[in-house]
Amino acid sequence: MNAHIVLLGCLALVTFVCWSTVSAETCTTNTNCNATICTGNSEVICQHPVGSDGIKPGGGLCTCKDTTGSCTTKEDCYGTGANLQCPDNTRHCYDNNCICDRFPIG
Numbered sequence: 001m002n003a004h005i006v007l008l009g010c011l012a013l014v015t016f017v018c019w020s021t022v023s024a025e026t027c028t029t030n031t032n033c034n035a036t037i038c039t040g041n042s043e044v045i046c047q048h049p050v051g052s053d054g055i056k057p058g059g060g061l062c063t064c065k066d067t068t069g070s071c072t073t074k075e076d077c078y079g080t081g082a083n084l085q086c087p088d089n090t091r092h093c094y095d096n097n098c099i100c101d102r103f104p105i106g
Contacts, residue, residue, distance in 0.1 A: 024102075025062040028055065033062035041068045041083045047094060049103045061102035070096045 025035050027046035036044045046060040066082040077084070077091040077098035084091060086100035094101070 026058050027060045027062050028057045029060075032060075036062035036064070038064035039085050042066050042085075045097075045099065047099060047102050050094075063100045063102045065094070066098040069098070071098050072096070 025033060027033050030044060030046045033044040033046055038044050042064040044062055045065045047063050048055055048060040064084060064086070066077070066084055068083050069081075071077050071082070071093035074092045076082075077093055078088040082091060082098035084098060084100050090101050092099055092101035
């Protein structure tokens with residue numbers, strides 16, 4: 001019984017580590033995003049933090065961008081306004097495209 005619990009604990013830890021690594025894939029350009037998968041009418045992009053001093057090597061995070069429309073405010077991306085698989089509170093308008101924001105929204 002104890003061996004079974006230890007095995008399940010190890011499996012959970014390995015799953016969490018793998019998920020954490022994939023969910024925080026760093027990038028410099030879109031071509032660095034190999035493990036990030038987007039669905040439907042969205043594509044992978046490398047998002048760099050707003051207000052940073054330009055693009056820094058490895059300073060971005062891979063995320064998904066809606067390819068079906070454009071936006072001017074983050075509210076344009078809420079609900080069914082964008083084809084994204086992330087909660088509204090993590091959506092943002094980035095370069096006039098709705099994205100699943102990987103950085104804190106300010």
